[in-house]
Amino acid sequence: MIDGHAWGMIFCDRDGEEPCRILLCSSGRGAESVARDASKTIDRCSHLAVQAHGQMLQRAGLLLDGAERNLHAAELCLLAADKKAEVEELLDEAETAAGEAAKLLDQAVHLDKVADALIVEVFADLPQDSLLGCPPTPQEIEVLVIGAGGQTDKAEELIEDLPQSQSVDLLRSRIEQIRTRGEGLFGRMRASGNAAISDPA
The missing domain is CATH 1.20.58 (Methane Monooxygenase Hydroxylase; Chain G, domain 1)
Known part of the structure; x- marks a missing residue:
């Protein structure tokens, strides 16, 4: 569960087709789970x-x-x-x-x-x-x-x-x-x- 509002987004290749994205929130709980999810997204990135x-x-x-x-x-x-x-x-x-x-x-x-x-x-x-x-x-x-x-x-x-x-x-x-x-x-x-x-x- 992520609290707070969206602060930014990370793209693996902003100009590429359907790039992988990781949402960054300004505040909230669950930082460790967010980090784990981001790590999994990076590991699965084919780009x-x-x-x-x-x-x-x-x-x-x-x-x-x-x-x-x-x-x-x-x-x-x-x-x-x-x-x-x-x-x-x-x-x-x-x-x-x-x-x-x-x-x-x-x-x-x-x-x-x-x-x-x-x-x-x-x-x-x-x-x-x-x-x-x-x-x-x-x-x-x-x-x-x-x-x-x-x-x-x-x-x-x-x-x-x-x-x-x-x-x-x-x-x-x-x-x-x-x-x-x-x-x-x-x-x-x-x-x-x-x-x-x-x-x-």
Whole structure:
């Protein structure tokens, strides 16, 4: 039995559909029974589980965003390294082919600018506290790829026990795509002799 008049009401989600409600009275007897009833209402609330589910999906999505940024940066670093290698080859050719020297040097200058622009894009894409040389070393590129793998693993753990839904399926698809990209980058680094650390299983 609750005496007094209604002072306020607690909603689990005021903007949600049919939210759970707990009435607060300004005064009256039976405070312990009111507290027990409120506790039962909270325990039975299905909206809290939905909110937690959404938070886990959001966290997993953020982790995958970070993994994709790392992989994108690693791809750009490798592409820049390829362009720098082409520059060296063209410069060597320029030394041995006097007649083609001007043309080869122009190509080398152009590729050097492209490589530098890619490096600028890398630094623009990564957080400001990222420690990368200019240009990044093979070991630094490998750390980016390995970091992306760790972020992907954490995202997979977050959604592992979540019920099947379109959002969960989309995240799982992103996880597979990111892992495929990471494996491809490790393959490129091994082929070019740049992989300093073994590819994680």
